[in-house]
């Protein structure tokens with residue numbers, strides 16, 4: 001338990017730095033386990049309040065239960081929820097059959113970009129973790145993105161001790177990553193420790209011998225074989241598995257993720 | 267609450283060393299040989315290597331970017347997760363190329379221990395030493411050295427011993443003793459996950475086993491308290507001060523003193539979300555929220571401590587600094603210094619010497635520090651800051667310098683250099699801690715008056731109508747219902763200063779400052795001019811600031827015209843102009859600074875909170 005409190009203390013510190021130093025701040029919430037833990041950590045950091053808007057980039061292909069859950073928590077926790085959508089791409093019929101990377105780029109990366117531009121956010125908090133894929137392993141806690149939302153991983157600014165990048169030229173923004181040091185197991189351990197409401201219908205086996213390990217769009221996310229019916233069983237399963245978490249996420253194949261993230265994907 | 271306890275500890279370890287000496291390979295091998303890689307990962311790397319017509323490279327497991335794999339080089343640090351023996355490690359793979367030193371430093375700054383890799387064939391090289399030096403500056407005291415690629419020197423003991431001696435001697439000068447020096451071959455897995463027969467003369471642990479010998483820092487809690495204030499929240503009825511305890515511990519009822527303001531109050535509650543019952547104490551490492559029993563002035567950047575052991579305060583510090591900036595560090599260029607949660611403008615006063623990482627000798631004194639160099643410097647901050655010496659407190663004893671938008675260097679504080687305010691600062695501190703208070707606090711007064719206390723100081727050459735504006739300000743403020751008072755320094759001459767037979771400018775200023783301090787303590791807005799101090803006016807401002815600290819001193823400069831360089835003040839006016847406008851701008855400034863409430867006589871929404 002101590003290791004979870006250590007992770008919590010670090011993430012809370014980062015969230016408070018973000019809140020202090022960015023006038024126009026927002027947090028991305030995909031309703032998945034990571035960004036929900038992140039949202040919970042914000043409530044920790046700000047004593048039950050969430051003093052910035054939560055952004056959901058809605059691709060329209062999300063599993064319906066996710067939307068229901070989103071709206072329920074938004075009400076109960078008095079969240080300022082802002083939903084963005086790349087309406088133009090959707091109107092032109094964008095979907096995964098036009099290419100997964102293309103679809104992600106249009107609906108998520110572009111959708112996010114539009115939302116950021118419209119609202120002029122200069123700080124965006126995201127729940128990415130280093131153990132998700134090897135490009136995320138190279139992220140800074142505070143990571144600058146240029147005018148085109150692109151990530152210049154070749155030339156990232158130094159990050160020393162607890163001093164983060166909080167100043168930046170106009171037109172650029174900073175991605176803030178409080179969960180970089182958390183593993184997938186840590187997320188579940190913390191959900192259990194704090195009793196955080198999560199999408200149990202999707203993340204746990206409902207008697208079909210399958211559950212989702214990672215949630216994305218319906219057509220591109222596949223459940224895994226699993227009989228884990230509660231959080232304890234999920235943790236035990238993860239301790240013993242050697243399958244990567246995002247194995248069920250189609251856009252990670254080949255160099256898909258590297259290209260996506262360079263272009264501003266979360 | 268039942269939660270898993272098999273994973274009790276977390277530890278961050280960094281792998282450093284000269285370029286190509288085998289850091290990433292060693293890490294890859296460590297994962298592969300302990301069976302901790304996800305399914306299909308090795309096959310994926312195998313395919314990439316085949317495609318590029320290369321031999322299998324374990325390094326590609328973490329050198330994930332196409333550029334990294336094509337060039338066979340690590341560009342940026344990777345965080346990897348490794349669980350072993352009840353510990354959850356984050357192992358950080360740092361790049362060795364000189365070009366990416368800023369990335370190496372970013373990785374190493376997060377670590378508690380380091381594996382330093384040296385190629386047995388190439389021996390100790392530039393970055394082997396520079397990384398060693400930086401580790402000691404970054405606070406990474408536990409180091410294990412791995413002499414890698416032993417396969418290339420036929421596992422010869424004498425080669426190993428030679429490198430071991432050379433590097434031990436080097437670390438010795440930095441007061442670092444390596445825990446182990448391990449001969450290994452990362453590529454062939456020799457002495458990585460287990461001790462192997464290739465080095466029968468070696469009796470120490472494998473790299474994997476050596477990890478368990480790194481210990482976690484536990485003494486931090488035993489130190490005196492340091493809580494750098496991160497922010498002050500007022501989301502609801504509570505006024506919560508938040509921050510991360512960097513040393514020591516605290517509990518409800520403890521008396522805290524805030525530096526450099528010297529204000530003090532007791533901890534009333536420790537606030538937390540979803541913790542029942544709420545905590546009554548907290549220790550180093552925790553991010554906390556506390557409320558105080560009195561609404562004293564507290565802002566981000568102050569450091570809370572116990573009365574008996576406070577941080578140092580000065581505008582001058584001596585430090586060892588490493589520079590990573592795109593352009594060289596130069597004397598008298600403006601930088602921003604960030605220490606814990608404090609940020610102040612600063613400049614470099616002196617560059618004493620540049621440390622040559624290769625032989626730790628001094629180089630000739632210079633006027634600039636180049637990228638990747640380490641230097642011994644003295645710097646000057648614009649306003650006083652609270653800090654510690656690095657040897658006694660790590661977190662409040664180190665800082666970064668920001669050049670433009672980027673963190674460009676880091677330093678550890680080796681010495682507090684007294685500045686000319688030293689004696690006044692001691693006086694103010696001792697006076698404040700012995701001050702006998704009534705029951706009415708500063709916040710109560712501010713609420714009643716509709717404003718906080720402040721000093722409005724008018725500066726500038728003669729005949730710019732400073733006195734006229736001062737009188738007008740007093741009139742307008744009082745007419746608005748504010749509690750303002752114009753104090754002309756001459757008024758002290760025949761009274762309080764009557765015993766000062768000889769001219770003692772410092773003493774005159776000190777007494778003037780103490781009188782103003784008394785007036786502001788009653789909640790007044792005190793207006794004064796530099797008229798009576800033509801020669802000493804340069805000392806007047808800093809001394810006033812020290813003596814009335816933390817009450818703000820707002821400076822208004824009256825110039826004949828605004829051409830040429832102007833002093834750095836809050837407001838500046840040129841020549842005889844429209845005095846109504848001047849008064850109006852000043853009142854607006856006081857409102858934006860939160861000194862004046864929106865309306866007078868306390869009925870407004872004015873809140874004493876920052």
Ligand SMILES: Nc1nc2c(ncn2[C@@H]2O[C@H](COP(=O)(O)OP(=O)(O)OP(=O)(O)O)[C@@H](O)[C@H]2O)c(=O)[nH]1
Pocket residue numbers: 283284285286287288289290291292323324325338339340341360361362363414415416417418450451452453454
């Ligand atoms: N013969 C031999 N080659 C090795 C050994 N360890 C690493 N190498 C090779 O040395 C080269 C560099 O290895 P890396 O692991 O990429 O070196 P690095 O220290 O991570 O390099 P940077 O991160 O770029 O500083 C690779 O071609 C490795 O295969 C070893 O023990 N023996």
Ligand SMILES: [Mg+2]
Pocket residue numbers: 289290291325329339340359360361362
């Ligand atoms: Mg490497």
